[in-house]
Amino acid sequence: MTASDPDSRLLLLMRHGKAESAAEQDHERELTDKGRNQARLIGEYLESQGVRPTRVLVSTAARTRATWEAVLSSMPGFDGRVTFHDDLYESGPQPVLDLLRTRKDKHHVVMVIGHEPTMSMLSTLLAGEESDSGSLAQARIGLPTGAMSVLSGPLEQWSDLREECLTLHTVVRP
Numbered sequence: 352m353t354a355s356d357p358d359s360r361l362l363l364l365m366r367h368g369k370a371e372s373a374a375e376q377d378h379e380r381e382l383t384d385k386g387r388n389q390a391r392l393i394g395e396y397l398e399s400q401g402v403r404p405t406r407v408l409v410s411t412a413a414r415t416r417a418t419w420e421a422v423l424s425s426m427p428g429f430d431g432r433v434t435f436h437d438d439l440y441e442s443g444p445q446p447v448l449d450l451l452r453t454r455k456d457k458h459h460v461v462m463v464i465g466h467e468p469t470m471s472m473l474s475t476l477l478a479g480e481e482s483d484s485g486s487l488a489q490a491r492i493g494l495p496t497g498a499m500s501v502l503s504g505p506l507e508q509w510s511d512l513r514e515e516c517l518t519l520h521t522v523v524r525p
Contacts, residue, residue, distance in 0.1 A: 360506045362451070362477070362517060363404060363462040365393060365499040366470045368421065370414040378440065382417040389497025390418040392525035394425025396499075405431040406458035408450060410439035415464045418497075422464075432458075439465045444473040454509040461509070467493055474500035474519055477512070482519035489522045499523045 368386025382390070397403070403426065409419045416435065423429055438446045447469060454461055463470070474490035490500060504517035 359459065360504060360509065360512075360517075361402065361460040362502045363397075363402075363460070363499055364470045364474050364494075364502070365418070365422075365462065365464045366467055366494040366496055367410075367412070367414045367418040367464060369496040378411070379413050382414050382421070386414065386496060387417065387421045389525040390421030391425050393497065393499050393523060394422040396523055396525070397422070398426050402460060403429065403431065404458075404460045404462035406454055406460070407431055407433040407462045407464070408439060409433060409435050409464045410466060411435045411437050412440050412466070415439070415466070418464050439463065439469075441466075443469055444476050447473055448476075448512060452510045452512050456508040458509075470494050470500065474502065474522075476514055477502055477517045478519035479504070479515040479517060482517075483521060486519050486522045489524075490519065494522065495524055497525045 368389040369383045370380040370386055371383060374380040407419065409415050436450060438450055447463065471490045471494045478487050500522050501520045502517040503520065506512060
């Protein structure tokens with residue numbers, strides 16, 4: 352993804368890393384060591400691919416916040432904008448789509464860190480017919496903890512985001 356391709360968008364949909372199985376409140380569940388490692392590996396993957404999100408949308412849950420911090424630890428010099436959204440905690444694909452459609456057009460690479468089944472449902476919903484069949488099958492089954500869908504497409508603006516308008520290239524499984 353380069354600045355010379357102004358009508359292309361890259362969307363990264365990540366499920367939080369492995370979390371504790373129990374907590375007094377689900378919203379407060381923390382990452383396990385495995386979950387932190389999964390997230391660091393995603394950050395290393397993004398860094399190795401030269402992919403830098405300029406806009407990151409993160410659920411307000413403790414495990415998604417910690418996932419972002421671990422991803423960030425592998426991306427020195429990150430200078431994008433990060434915001435935290437209650438809508439990403441217990442919502443389906445539609446509220447996430449609505450949130451994405453309001454992103455500023457200058458942000459060509461957007462990352463969302465959320466929960467299942469929303470991340471896999473959204474990956475499947477946005478994936479067009481040219482998508483990688485294995486990755487689409489994985490998204491239909493569900494994203495494992497720490498996994499990230501990589502989608503892109505020729506959109507002039509985020510408000511054009513609709514069903515089957517992107518190509519699902521891969522599901523990165525750390």
